[in-house]
Ligand SMILES: Nc1ncnc2c1ncn2[C@@H]1O[C@H](COP(=O)(O)OP(=O)(O)OP(=O)(O)O)[C@@H](O)[C@H]1O
């Protein structure tokens with residue numbers, strides 16, 4: 001990693017505004033002269049996209065440990081093929097649409113594998129590469145459901161889970177924000193997209209100087 005390279009992730013439940021804010025961040029960074037690569041999880045590589053299909057289109061419920069390892073396999077491959085090489089490019093920024101905190105919230109908390117179990121799996125190379133900064137876009141379940149209704153897409157593997165699952169997801173993200181307060185900035189994502197972007201701009205201004 002060069003001293004001028006940065007690794008940013010965006011986290012939050014469905015409809016929290018990750019994709020919306022990523023578009024804003026990309027533009028801001030490109031205007032500042034950074035080379036930007038945005039990737040999504042799971043996926044981002046040929047192998048990872050196959051795993052994405054295998055998980056999100058699965059018609060049978062997967063064992064939580066199987067689900068977790070599929071995500072980690074996709075992540076390890078993404079690190080090897082895309083993230084690590086790109087961070088060697090001077091003035092580069094990697095933006096991840098979901099990363100480790102989603103695995104913690106989904107598999108660790110909502111699927112009940114336990115945060116410690118899933119954290120342990122991330123202690124080994126290359127999965128131990130943490131972002132410099134994570135924006136956790138925090139919304140409640142009602143807001144998420146309203147935004148999903150407006151978007152009107154079919155519910156996928158996780159979206160069709162019960163209410164309790166989604167409430168646990170929110171708790172999982174919030175717990176992660178408490179465990180990693182230096183890395184994770186929690187943003188009230190019920191605000192307007194412009195207000196959220198302002199919070200991110202101020203923070204990025206401090207990090208990227
Ligand atoms: N701050 C906001 N206030 C109101 N609506 C918003 C806000 N941010 C995004 N939206 C709208 O909510 C919907 C979901 O936003 P977006 O796709 O950015 O969320 P996401 O976190 O990427 O969701 P997913 O996890 O499903 O990919 C979109 O229709 C978007 O226009």
Ligand SMILES: [Mg+2]
Pocket residue numbers: 018019020097
């Ligand atoms: Mg999105």
